[in-house]
Amino acid sequence: MTGPHPSGGYILEELQTGMVAVKDVTITEDRIQAFAEASDDFNPVHMDEAFASKTAYRGRIAHGLLSASFGSAVVGTILPGAGAIYLSQTLAFHKPVRIGDVVKARITVSAVDPETARVTLRTEGYVGDDMIMEGEALVRVPRRRRPARD
Secondary structure, eight states: OOOOOOBBBBOOOOOOOOOOOEEEEEEOOHHHHHHHHHOOOHHHHHHHHHHHSTTSSSSOOOHHHHHHHHHHHHHHHHHBBBTTTEEEEEEEOOOOOOTTEEEEEEEEEEEEETTTTEEEEEEEEETTTTTEEEEEEEEEOOOOOOOOOO
């Protein structure tokens, strides 16, 4: 398991295929409310138990992108960390997430392209042993600075 880099972020030359980082985040009422306010997504399936109880989910569920944002937290703060810039992200959602669930965001380096300074990451989310979402991210990562020429 890869931990945060002492500098705050790994540079391209330090990254290797197979590096993994995880972050556990508990879904709370406050997180759902804050995400709704930040995203302006007040869908009643997320906000209203009476409404949500009549849906196929039989109760409130967290926003899918709230859970996905925990992967972004790993990318921006652990692996690759500070300086990494998201270029793209695919996502497939498999199971709903509810208040009280602990989402484990797992990021794995699947490819490093030294020519373009781009890194492909496998992004996964779990609640317990259940995969709730998966996808692939492409990020740009800082390179080692080249010495100035005289």
